[in-house]
Amino acid sequence: MGTLRRLPRRRSPRLPLAAAILAAAGVVIVALLALAAQQSAGGSRTAPPWRLPPANSGFDYQIGGPYSPQPRAAVVVRDRDTKPAPRHYNVCYVNAFETQVVDEGFWMRRHPDLLLRIDGSPVEDPNWPGQYLLDTSTAEHRAALVKIVSAWIRGCAAKGFDAVEFDNLDSWYRSNDRISVADNLALARSLVDVAHDHRLAAAQKNGAVLKDEGRETAGFDFAITESCEVFDECDSYTDAYGARVFEIEYTDESGDPFPRACAARGGRISIILRDRLVVPEGKPDYRYDAC
Incomplete structure (x- = not known):
């Protein structure tokens, strides 16, 4: 001046x-x-000041390891430890409500007090062995978690990602009532604010029961949902976020939900089929399809 x-x-x-x-x-x-x-x-x-993902666009989910995105994919999700895909809209995957298996030692050694415990033992996600719930039940714990996860969010921004998704938002389901919906929404609101401060959009990951609360209370900008066709909850996301919903169905789900999802919503939102472990292309179990 x-x-x-x-x-x-x-x-x-x-x-x-x-x-x-x-x-x-x-x-x-x-x-x-x-x-x-x-x-x-x-x-x-x-x-x-942050960019939203293109609605109803091609989509690739690569949190199991990066590879060249599918030709029609404009939006790519990758783990925070990897680099964004050039010339794509990139979403940075952050497990903000549970530990990652690869990060278990980090939490056990440095922040054991932030693990949710029952009778002194950490609460393990029943679907993912070696993945433990983080304790969001007090303001003190949430503040400590925000400090840790904020560093990861800054890393996503520094690498050039456009958005961030916070996985296991719905960890209250697996907490034996030790964590409430309000606890996780409070942490989510703080993390979304940090993302927005770094010009990153923020995705709600699962948590269909929240309906409009994810957008209105936590401040999420769009949604990434797993298996919403299986659980008949896809409308909760489209009602809140319109066409900015990115749906993943998996090959190991019974009843062949992927073609049903494409028939119901394939012209309105992004829907893909992936193998459960979302391994990179070229691996034996790799599977990808899109409506």
Whole structure:
């Protein structure tokens, strides 16, 4: 900013009181009309500084390891320890509500107090051996978790990701009532704020029971959902986020839900089929398909 110079004050012409009031009112009206026009046009004052993913676009889910994205994929999700895919919209995967198997030692050695425990033992996710729930049940614990996860979010931004997804938002289901929905929403709100501060959009990962709360309370911008066709909960996401829903169905699910999902919503949102361990292309169990 340059040096400000004090200019001589000009003498205002004297106006009759009524004329002065009308002139001032006119200025206010013009300003209000200009502001309304800007908001109606989606002007820069109301637009967020982070980019949203393209709605109903090609999608690839690569948290098991990076590979060249599928030709139609505009949106790619990768783990925070990897690099974004060039010339794509990249979502950074962060396991914010449970430990990763590869990070188990980090939590056990450095932050054992932040693991949810029952009778002194860490609570393990029944579906993922070696993955333990983080304790979001107190404000003190949530503050400590925000400090740790914020460093990961900053890393995602520094690498050039466009958004971040926080996995296991729905860990309250597996907590034996030690964690509440409100506890996880409070942590999510803080993490979304950090993401937005770093110009990253934030994805709600699962948690269909939240309905509009994910968007309105936590501040999420779009949704990534697993197996919503299987559990008949896809409408909860589309009602909240419209076409910005990215649905994953898996090959090991009974009833062949992928073709049903494509028939029901394939023209409105992004839907893909993946192997359960989402291994990289070229691995024996790799599977990918899209509507």
